[in-house]
Amino acid sequence: MGTAADVAGAAAPGIAIETLVRLPENKDILSCIQCGTCAATCPYGESMKYPPRRIIAMLRAGLIDQVLASDSLLLCVGCYACMAKCPRGIRLTEVLLPAVKEQVFVHLAETPAELQKALENTLRYGNPMGEPSRKRAAWVKTAGVPIRILAADPRPTDVLWIVECQNSYHPRGQDISRATARLFHALEIDFAILGNEEKCAGECARLLGEAGLFETLMDYNIALFQKYRFNRIVTSGAHAYDAFRHLYPAMGFDRPVDHTTPFLARSLDRLRPRLTRKLNYRVTYHDACCLGRHNGFYEEPRRLLGAIPGVKLVEMVHNRVNSVCCGGGGGGMWLDTYFKSRGVERLSERRVKEALATGADVLAVSCPYEVSRFEDALKVLGGDSRMVVKDVVELLDEAMETGQ
Amino acid sequence: MNITVLLRMVPDVVEELEIAPDGRRLDDEMLRMILSESDDHALEQALLLKECLGGSVTAIAPEASEVNDALYTAVAKGADRAMKLTGLAAGGSTTVLARAFARVLSGGAGVVPADLILTGVQAHDDLDGLLAPLVAHHLGLPHVSIVTRVQVAADRKTAIVAREYPGGVHGEFEVPLPAVLGIQAAEKPPRYVPVAKVRAAMKSARIEELDQAAWEVPPAQIEVLRMDKPEVSSHAEMIEGTPDAMALRVCEILDARGLL
Numbered sequence: 001m002g003t004a005a006d007v008a009g010a011a012a013p014g015i016a017i018e019t020l021v022r023l024p025e026n027k028d029i030l031s032c033i034q035c036g037t038c039a040a041t042c043p044y045g046e047s048m049k050y051p052p053r054r055i056i057a058m059l060r061a062g063l064i065d066q067v068l069a070s071d072s073l074l075l076c077v078g079c080y081a082c083m084a085k086c087p088r089g090i091r092l093t094e095v096l097l098p099a100v101k102e103q104v105f106v107h108l109a110e111t112p113a114e115l116q117k118a119l120e121n122t123l124r125y126g127n128p129m130g131e132p133s134r135k136r137a138a139w140v141k142t143a144g145v146p147i148r149i150l151a152a153d154p155r156p157t158d159v160l161w162i163v164e165c166q167n168s169y170h171p172r173g174q175d176i177s178r179a180t181a182r183l184f185h186a187l188e189i190d191f192a193i194l195g196n197e198e199k200c201a202g203e204c205a206r207l208l209g210e211a212g213l214f215e216t217l218m219d220y221n222i223a224l225f226q227k228y229r230f231n232r233i234v235t236s237g238a239h240a241y242d243a244f245r246h247l248y249p250a251m252g253f254d255r256p257v258d259h260t261t262p263f264l265a266r267s268l269d270r271l272r273p274r275l276t277r278k279l280n281y282r283v284t285y286h287d288a289c290c291l292g293r294h295n296g297f298y299e300e301p302r303r304l305l306g307a308i309p310g311v312k313l314v315e316m317v318h319n320r321v322n323s324v325c326c327g328g329g330g331g332g333m334w335l336d337t338y339f340k341s342r343g344v345e346r347l348s349e350r351r352v353k354e355a356l357a358t359g360a361d362v363l364a365v366s367c368p369y370e371v372s373r374f375e376d377a378l379k380v381l382g383g384d385s386r387m388v389v390k391d392v393v394e395l396l397d398e399a400m401e402t403g404q
Numbered sequence: 405m406n407i408t409v410l411l412r413m414v415p416d417v418v419e420e421l422e423i424a425p426d427g428r429r430l431d432d433e434m435l436r437m438i439l440s441e442s443d444d445h446a447l448e449q450a451l452l453l454k455e456c457l458g459g460s461v462t463a464i465a466p467e468a469s470e471v472n473d474a475l476y477t478a479v480a481k482g483a484d485r486a487m488k489l490t491g492l493a494a495g496g497s498t499t500v501l502a503r504a505f506a507r508v509l510s511g512g513a514g515v516v517p518a519d520l521i522l523t524g525v526q527a528h529d530d531l532d533g534l535l536a537p538l539v540a541h542h543l544g545l546p547h548v549s550i551v552t553r554v555q556v557a558a559d560r561k562t563a564i565v566a567r568e569y570p571g572g573v574h575g576e577f578e579v580p581l582p583a584v585l586g587i588q589a590a591e592k593p594p595r596y597v598p599v600a601k602v603r604a605a606m607k608s609a610r611i612e613e614l615d616q617a618a619w620e621v622p623p624a625q626i627e628v629l630r631m632d633k634p635e636v637s638s639h640a641e642m643i644e645g646t647p648d649a650m651a652l653r654v655c656e657i658l659d660a661r662g663l664l
Contacts, residue, residue: 105598106598106601110592110595111595111596113593116593119596123599124438125418131418132418132419132420134419134420210599211600212598212600212602212603213598215599215600216603
């Protein structure tokens with residue numbers, strides 16, 4: 001019979017801190033020149049007790065326990081800004097920070113309530129909102145085009161479309177899903193979805209430091225993918241895309257993966273003739289962290305927007321690699337109350353101020369977290385009469401005569 | 405300080421609830437079971453007391469779907485032992501469950517005598533909150549329910565417990581130990597346990613089974629005759645049309661009720 005002490009004393013999940021610097025992918029930590037670019041570029045760097053530079057210094061000095069005892073790393077939104085700017089190419093967001101956060105998470109005296117609920121929901125229901133899995137594909141009925149669900153019709157498909165949580169359940173996310181379905185239909189893409197069998201890809205859990213939850217979801221999803229025959233995955237989730245491309249391969253997953261925005265950009269020649277409705281919008285595009293900084297899709301969404309008749313594209317002060325995170329990554333989606341209690345500005349508000357300053361009337365996005373975050377921020381800042389938030393696929397759908 | 409926590413799995417109301425073909429119970433096929441929320445608070449209160457006073461926490465639950473997950477989670481959170489009552493007919497009433505718990509708690513079966521027995525004040529299938537008082541009755545122990553705070557005296561012979569009353573009023577009771585407490589809310593919200601710790605508990609811990617098959621279950625005193633889903637009695641009227649037309653309709657409704 002094991003006791004609680006046995007469990008607590010069992011090998012710490014994931015990578016132990018002592019071995020961290022000995023990992024080949026982390027040997028770069030030793031090459032850190034302590035320039036502090038990471039801390040300066042971090043959107044919450046000035047509010048963090050231990051920004052990345054200090055974490056590395058503490059690790060080297062054998063003082064990592066002090067870092068683990070602090071909850072300052074909960075402010076890390078996994079936005080890849082530090083990693084993109086590191087002159088030594090240290091894999092901060094990919095390797096070092098999740099490993100340290102995993103230990104921070106285990107040591108956390110009290111998990112912020114909203115975050116705890118989201119994590120428990122994700123484990124139990126496969127989505128952070130705590131919605132029943134049987135309602136995951138409820139939006140399909142209102143798409144206006146047929147959508148095949150593999151459980152009911154398991155014939156092979158070219159594209160397995162992973163809709164992801166936010167776009168399955170959130171009312172604005174469902175708008176994006178309906179638009180995506182109509183675009184796929186217009187392009188005559190052979191696609192199908194997993195419907196109620198689909199579960200969260202788990203990327204945020206990993207970047208937050210909840211590695212066990214991430215692994216549980218990854219195991220489930222990889223087993224589910226093996227049930228069906230398909231050529232490639234296309235997902236609406238920027239974070240899901242990131243997980244499928246960079247994390248799932250470690251567990252033997254080896255299928256081609258794409259995100260809807262670059263996927264549609266590749267089909268632009270076929271899509272362009274359908275974009276006949278003139279939209280007289282002044283649009284500014286927000287680069288999602290996972291798509292932009294981590295995967296380099298800067299031009300694809302802009303090409304799509306540029307193909308819409310009447311759209312005038314304007315840039316925010318911070319764009320492409322310098323984009324400011326919406327604050328939703330790495331668990332930030334469920335830490336707004338915590339951020340507020342720490343007296344730090346919500347990043348979605350910081351970003352929306354930049355968007356409003358461009359004079360644009362549409363803020364275009366391509367990550368499911370952003371629509372609700374930016375719409376909330378616009379309301380808080382009183383900018384919702386001047387600007388609306390639209391996913392790139394919603395604008396494309398609107399520009400099709402058959403769209404909404 | 406040895407604390408025993410009585411846990412129950414209840415239907416997860418996030419999932420769809422269907423009535424079984426016999427019309428007298430929920431359809432098991434459609435059910436997902438989850439740890440009763442106030443039992444989770446009872447477990448948390450037990451863990452807080454153990455952290456402060458030392459001793460052990462034993463979690464006991466009747467066999468149910470997904471009960472192993474709940475028991476391993478309890479161990480991952482800090483419970484020392486996890487036990488399961490097997491061989492009981494599913495869907496038994498609270499009175500039967502109370503007797504079964506009392507039976508194992510009254511000795512034998514390797515159960516450590518408890519200084520405190522905690523359980524949730526209510527459950528979906530025990531809205532009257534009968535489990536704690538019935539267990540106390542069968543064991544001949546004192547009982548307090550709707551408890552929101554537990555303070556054990558230095559000599560461990562008594563505890564001061566706070567009980568909630570309507571209107572924000574609290575009462576304090578001194579209760580001799582051992583005692584049975586129905587927990588309304590733990591002093592802190594139930595803690596989060598990382599999934600990796602639950603996975604580790606699944607590997608290292610063992611759920612002890614207390615077989616009740618040989619026990620002659622007392623006959624039920626209350627029988628469910630029929631179970632129905634709530635019937636929709638009336639719908640809200642959605643007022644549609646132009647703002648003027650809608651305003652007119654609102655005025656008509658108010659006028660008809662003599663409110664204008």
